[in-house]
Amino acid sequence: MSSNALRPSRSTHQRGSTLGNRLFHLYDRTVLSHPVLTLLLVLIAAVIAGLRLDQFRLDASPDTLVMEGDESFEYYQQTYQRFETTDDFLVVSYQPEGELFSDDALNRLEQLRDDLMAVEGIDESNSILNVPLLHSPDMTLMTVNKHMKTLDGDDVPLDTARKALMENPLYQNMLVSEDGTTTAIQLLLPTDERYYELRDRRDALQQKEGDQGLSEAEESELSQVLADYRQRKEALNAQQDRIIRDVRDVLANYGDQARIHLGGVPMIVADMMAFVESDLVTFGLGVLAFIILMLGIIFRQPRWVLLPLLCCALTVWLTLGYLGWTHWPVTVISSNFVSLLLIITMSLTIHLIVRHREYQQVQPDANRYQLVAETVSAMGRPCFYMVITTVVAFGSLIFSSIRPVIDFGLMMTVGILIGYAVVFLVLPAVLMLLPRAAQPGGALHRTPVTEYLARVTDNYRGTILAFSAALAVVCAVGVSWLSVENRFIDYFKSDTEIHQGMVVIDQKLGGTTPLDVIISLEQNDGTPTEDCDPFVDPECEPREQIDSFFSTDGAELVKTIHDFLDEQPQTGKVISLATTIRLAERVNQGKLNPLQLGLMGRAFPEDLQGLLLDPYVNEETGEARFSIRLIESSPELNRDALFERIRSHLTGEIGLEDEQVNLTGMAVLYNNMLQSLFSSQIKTLGAVFLAIMAMFLVLFRSLRVAVVAIVPNLLAAGTVLGIMGLMGIPLDMMTITVAAITVGIAVDDTIHYIYRFREEIRRDGDYQAAMHRSHQTIGRAMLYTSLTIIVGFSILALSNFIPTIYFGVFTGLAMAIALLGALTLLPRLLLMVKPFGPDQGAATENG
Template identity: 55%
Template sequence: MNRFSALYDRLILPHPLMVLAVLAIFLGLAALRFDQFRLDASAESLVLENDRSLEQYRQVNRRFTTSDDFLVVTYTPRDELFTEQGLSDLRRLRDELQALEAVGSTNSILNVPLLHSPSLTLDTVDSEIKTLDADEVAPETARDALLSNPLYPNLLISEDAQTTAIQVNLPTPERYFELLRERNRLRDLVAAGDASDEQHLELEQARDAFIRYTETLGKERDITINRVRDILDEHQDKAEIHLGGVPMVVSDMIRFIQNDLSTFGLGVLVFLLVTLAIIFRQWRWVLVPLLCCGFTVWLMIGFLGWAQWPVTVISSNFVALLLIMTLSLTIHLIVRYREFQHDDPGAAPGETLRRTVYAMVKPCFYMAITTIVAFGSLTFSGIRPVIDFGWMMTLGLAVAFLITFVVFPALLALLPPPLDARVTSDRIPFTDAFARFTERFGRVVLTGSLVIAVLCAIGISRLTVENSFVDYFKSSTEIHQGMVTIDNRLGGTTPLDVVITDDLPPEASGVEQDPFASSCDPFVDDCGETEEYRDTWYTFQKMNRLEKVHDYLDSLPETGKVLSIDTTLAILAQINQGEPLDALELAFVPAAVPDDLKDILLTPYISEEHDQARFSIRILETQPDLRRQALLERIHTHLTTELGFSDDQVLFTGMTVMYNNMLQSLFDSQIKTIGVVLLAILSMFLVLFRSFKLALVGIAPNIIAAGSVLGLMGWLGIPLDMMTITVAAITVGIAVDDTIHYIHRFRTEIAKDGDYLAAMHRCHRSIGQAMFYTSLTIISGFSILVLSNFIPTIYFGVFTGFAMLMALVGALTLLPRLLVLTKPFGPDSGSGDRQGSH
């Protein structure tokens, strides 16, 4: 403390201009990299730490020549679709989209092969297939051909033929994958500890190159999506049109985050300033918190730019949280300054400022450290973006503390606030009402807290992690409407791939190893698997097993469109006058399918090079009973027990799997996070207060506050998601602030006369005001987040406000009641035995 005093007396208080000049240099350096500050809503930002699902997802896409890099345009014409005019309007829209530079190709009912010719057979398939683009096909004939084809209904056309889709392919350049592979290669070397200093440097360069190229690619995608939207707007008079697809979802999520960072960040700031002006009614007490908050956020954004550390969906709220924490620190300083003004109105402003800083630095330091511990616990979550969020807030809180205790005294040294009537008034503040209530109804406070704790426990037991991605967006948004249309009319939204690997030896299949020793003809009948025919998928037995897998997946209520080699065989059977292919015809399927159709009918489903078969499934996100984990477990159990595949033959991949992995880790992560937070804070309290009894008293309101948020979510049926996972840890961090300030002030007040009740009233009239003003300001500021289009942001604003309310009530009722009851500072020399009788 003496060193701190000497530092302030020598450097900060006498030289405020020099302090602000040095700060201006740091602000200038931070501003140099504002252009490097970026947002990331890619698949990598949503996966677990060390989760291999993303690499498996990319690997499967490469092997089966598939990709989710396409936009889906849903098109429901005002009039009939299958008329000359209806198809002409659709063609005009398709041509405009295909003319865009970034569009590689488009798929629609206009260019896909129609299987309707009477003379079409397996022998003539190469010459008899027609398309609406290339051939004269009557609209009604085309309609019947499309609806009778196993591939197109619920994919390119709805079952009622009223809605169709245009798939706009946005191919990812090979350069992206080259940079990705190089970065991953070097990262694996470094992780294994086998990298040289030169390779460490190469990793940094490869990471920077990948980031720059990804940003460039993202900007180009945004431009393309905006141009697509412009084109769609021109055709809205002829049809109801919606846009969907993974690139559009990523783009819109980034746009929502940017809007929330700018629009709502500014809105929160305005609300905070208005509230400060109403509370303190002095422009200095508005300007100083504004500058402290602004400088903190400025420096952190600059640092993230210098470090090229992207902000994700989860960490996008770090700006708002830094505003909370910095504002909390400055309000406590303001209230304490005004107390000293009230107690000694004749003191020089410099002396009042000095006393304020010295009185508040210890509790604010304790507050910052314990809040850092709370956010630091997020690094144990196992979820990459949550870990990053924890580190960002840890660093941001350190910056907030330094800025507050450097900028606040420097500004007040230059702009000393005058006395006003509200400061010199002896009016008892509103917060003393909490003290009177606690004094009179002590038992009610304890009983009520116990009831709340029980309700919280019940609510927490009802928490779930299953939520629909479509529910992240308001129903009025295009992204929500597009998802609903695709789900209801075009076979589902979120992709899931089931990959079967053929790696069983012949004896494991339970069939004869040498069918030629019998009278069975393998080219005509199902003779099982022989060594000669194991190297191909196109055998009767293998296709029969894959057909059973397809039928099972298609029968599930959660699945929409299911595509596999069975779909292709159904098409070929249709061509074959409705007769299923026999064993000999199956063997010649790769040769029978024309080369220009193999990328549609064969390679997306069979990789003979890797002995794998793929089932492409679209999950219905709008299903009210969707339970992803239960669905995956049910599929896995059926494939391994009913259909005889081994565990290592079955692989799940796709966006559904990565998203589910993250969701399923949320509950364990939340329990782990809260447990770590509470243990760490209890340890901190033991160090700070040097009393186990006082540490337990201090932790009680924090448990109630955190539990109340999670319990409320459980009772309301709001599932844990990417952002609500952080609310409980944030709640603990906020509640800790109030707890530390109150206990620190209580220790000071009880030392005056040893009267617990009198000390409680004095605390409520002093530090209680700061706690009340902080909570009121933040609750009012964050209420603006309910206007966001991103539902998790709305939840964040609502639950942050609720957390502040519960933390405040707990710190002003339960905490003082426990202090008076347990008397951790020694025996009561006053009238403490009178309280709590009601």
């Protein structure tokens, strides 16, 4: 349908610059002149996006929680290859109602184990049923193989089996609790060697691409490797999710016989993503329901409810389709980008609708084209400025060193730009095709809330400034108290299965999160150390180097380190070569002499070496591994402080060199991410605000306006972060984004208000009157937007995933603070500074 018949000969709206005129005329000749064609093109884009919507996926694998180029992740991968171990296993805790070491309980445990082993994909398990008991009065270190028995394969008296398991330092507090009431079944998940080969090749090619570039053949190879790696990764993730579901189905059949919980890093990751996926669907629909309700209450006309929902739905659909086409996974950090796109797209549509209804009110005889053209011409520029500054706010995330945070910033940038295009293509095109809306009622002229805030701004000048200053001081204190220390267990409510399972595993079975300490033997190149040269100083007594961990000194070293690690209140089960040595000493019924230590590696049968030695010592590289499980439920858990204490003790008290000590594991990778989040996001907020202030300078061409505009934004961001600090809520992988969200939201309100205030001041030069008119026009749109989002996001407080609750609460709080700042502090500063020239209203009063 063409709108030529509706178009007046001359525009009733004066447009700004020549460039603005050209852009509007181009828009006029395309979108407004051909609304049906415009909507058809948008529909085609939506269909194309939908073709790959099934490729949209969530990813929570370990490499999504590490810093960009983090050497710790590469070391983490190499460590598990050298020691032939993995974190990819599940732990089933089993606590029968009666005695654990009874025929009935062990028979049920055996049946449970066999049913779990029947799950496709689980090929290996460890439990008290199949591990060697290593208990016999006739056993010696050299006759271990002869006397080795298991509950599965041998007729062992239960008292003897209980004693063997409870006294074994390897099994105690890992496979059986110290009180003998709880046991565990460890289920090893399948590994795919081809997956690791593809990942290593991908990393090598990408490293070369960054350093020196790739040849045409290598670029083709990288493209193929990326495709194969992505396919393998998706297949492995799907397989792991299926295994966890099947395991849970098996466990459900035994819940009436014992207290059973499932644990392990893969389960934590799977449950975390399950909560996020559930929230995306359940609460996404809930948020939409609240938004529909609020739009209905505010506008009371179906079109003003359906059009915003159409724009929001198209924006999300097109963005998800883009992510599907580009195989761009969404992580836990970026999982809330859909909600944020709803906020920003809804804000754009509401601003256009309010302005459209305003023109409809003041121009009752205008036709459809006039109303739509006036709306687009008036709101195109401030909405574009809003989008650009919001992109700057979220774009700051790309300077993070963490891949998921970078992806979150880029996703928001793409989504915001898509949202802007959708709103200014779909909304005007649909309005060109619909009949003219019913005339707004008289309520359009007066909004009690904004009118009240205008009076507050007028009558409480000093109070607003004093309160803002006091709030800034309190916020500064709160921000200084912010921390990134948090516990996985705090992500889940206490009545959830995962929370309860983590508590049981922590308290009974040695802890949850894996941490590894790797000790290397000192390399002896024959040169004396700088601080101790016997040829220069005759009294120098250089420390003897340890050539092997299977020596007397080497054994004492690993025992000393093991005992120190075991003494830390945040650590649970610690397993190392010291565990094996002490087990050998118990079997040998006495300390091992140097010969026995040297031969210990050959004394154990081959299958025991894979259990007792290979995961904890690598003689080729001269490294020893200390496997630790952290107590996630410990109130004293502070990962960063613990890691620093371990490193300081090993280098300071024990005397190892810095390069001889390495910490790795999921606990280290997660801590690195949290520490980087704090430094790269919180500490760089100043740079972000400088960039936004520069944008204000470009937009408003006034340093005074830029300074005035930045103050409410600083206060809004500082207030949210300060409240988090004062309440002791740590920053984590989701709440860290609240800062960027707050900046983006506050910037939107600031730009819209200043842009409208400048329009109003040009009418009569009366600052006070301009403020009241701005409150009743753009202030109304800001209020509607904020109320809709605050009410909609309040439903997130019902989630079982604590970070989602915090996200919803603090997003709503950010909206409220940004709104109050933009409707009180901002106009108060404008009335004080008078950046748009002298106050003609005051001059008239004085005259």
